[in-house]
Amino acid sequence: MRSTFRTPIFRRALVAVAVGSLALGLTSCGDDNKDDKASGGESKSPSSGVQLPKLDGESLEIAAVWTGDEQKNFKQVLAEFEKRTGAKVTFVPAQDPIINFLGSKVAGGAPPDIAMLPQPGAIKQAVDKKWAKPLGKDAQAQLTKNYSQGWQDLGKVDGKQYAAYYKAANKSLVWYNTAVFENAAAKEPKTWKEFLATAQTIYDSGVTPMSIGGADGWPLTDWFENIYLSQAGPEKYDQLAKHEIKWTDPSVKEALTTLAQLWGKSDFIAGGNKEAVQTEFTKSVEQTFTGGDQPKGAMVYEGDFAQVNIQQTKAKIGSDAKVFPFPAVGADAPVVSGGDAAVILKDSKASQALVTWLASPDAAMIQAKLGGYLSPNKNVDLSAYPNEVQRTIAKAVIDAGDDFRFDMSDQTPQAFGGTPGKGEWKALQDFLVNPKDIAGTQATLEAEAAKAYKE
DSSP, X not given: OOOOOOSOOTTGGGTTXXXXXXGXXXXXXXXXXXXXXXXXXXEEOTTTOOEEOOOTTOEEEEEEOOOHHHHHHHHHHXXXXXXXXXXXXXXXXXXXXXXXXXXXXXXXXXXXXXXXXXOHHHHHHHHHTTOOBOOOHHHHHHHHHHSOHHHHHHTEETTEEOEEEEEEEEOOEEEEEHHHHHHHTOOOOSBHHHHHHHHXXXXXXXXXXXXXXXXXXXXXXXXXXXXXXXXXXXXXXXXXXXXXXXXXXXXXXXHHHHHHHHHTOGGXXXXXXXXXXXXXXXXXXXXXXXXXXXXXXXXXXXXXXXXXXXXXXXXXXXXXXXXXXXXXXXXXXXXXXXXXXXXXXXXXXHHHHHHHHHTSHHHHHHHHTTSSOBOOOTTSOGGGSSBHHHHHHHXXXXXXXXXXXXXXXXXXXXXXXXXXXXXXXXXXXXXXXXXXXXXHHHHHHHHHHHHHHHO
C-alpha cells in the first residue's frame, strides 16, 4: 500500500516540538483507569466507550517482532484484554522480517490469529497473499472515532480496512547528551548547516559528535528519508516511495551527497565508519548516555522509541538526555513517521474483539504510561505519557493530523526496504563504510528496487 496524502504541510507537526518545551524534566503520570461493567455481559470503559464481548474459553495468538521492555509492556495491554473478556492471549515472538515468518506459519497451517505488521507494504503483501481478513464494524468504528483519516488510510488496501495502527513513531528526532553540550557550549541546531557546525563544536571539545547504529540497517534508511523529505520535498518523496522515479534520479544524488557531509567524516562517528556499521541500534543509543560527559558519541539520531534504550542507562530524560527535531536541510524540517498495525489472519469474534481493543484509547493508555511508546490514537489523554518530553512528542504526532510522511522504506516491498542484509539496508550499510561512492550506491539501490518492485 502507498501513502495517500495529497497536499501535506509537513512542517506543522514540529511546532509543538519547540526546543524549550523538550528541555523539561520527568513528571509523574496519572492513575490507571478502572474498568466498569456494562449491561449485556460486555465490559465498557467510561473513557472510550469500547465494548468487548465475553470470550470465556477462547484462545488467541498475536505475533510481533517486539522484544525486551516493548514486549513486556505490550503484554500488560493484552492482560487487560484478558481481564475484560475472559479470553486467553498468547504473545508469539516473531523474527524479522515478519512477513517471511508469517509465510512459514501459513505454509505450516498454523498462522497466529493476529500479526503486528510494521510496514504498509507488508500489509498489502498479506492482503495480496489472501492472508489478511477485513476488519469488522466494531474495529472500524473505533478507528473512525479515534484516528485521523491519514492513519486510517494507511491500514487500507483497495479502499478496504485491513489494519489498525496501534503504535506510532516520530522518526525525526536527534537525542543528545546534555553534559557534553554544556561543556562544549554547543547549541541545538535547527538547520543542517547548523547541525554540522554543532558537530564540529563538540568534536573540538574532545568528544566524538555522533553515534550511529548501522548494524541493523533500518536506522540508515531513516537518516536518508529525513534528508530526502526535507531537501527534495513531499512530492518527490512520494514518487520515490512508489518507484515512479528511479534511485538514479538527481534528487537521490543530492540527498546522498548531503548525508556524506556527515558520514564522510570518520572522526565524527563513534568508532569510525567501519565500527558504526557493526554497531547495533540499541548500543548506539546506550553509548551516547553512558560515560558521563565523555561518552563514545554525543548525539544519536532516531525516533521517540529511543527512550526505551536511554532508560536502560542512568540518564534521566529531560535533564541528562534531551532531544531536538531533525534539522531542516531544505526550507522545512521533515516529519517522518512509522508505526505497527494489527492485522487479522484468522477471522473470529475473538480476533475482531482484540483489534477493536487495540484501536481504543484504553489499550493505548496502558502502554503510554509505561514509556517508550507513542499512539496515533488522538483520544489518548496526553497526561498518560510518563514525562513532558514524551508528551510533547506525542502531541506533535497528533497535531500533524494527515500532514506527515510515513517511513519510505516501510512503504516499499519488503525485499527492498525491510530485509536485513539485502536491498536498501545493505546498500546504505555499504555507503556508510564508503560515503564517497554515491554513483555506485545509486546504481545498487536502483537495481535492487527494480527487482523488488517487479516481484
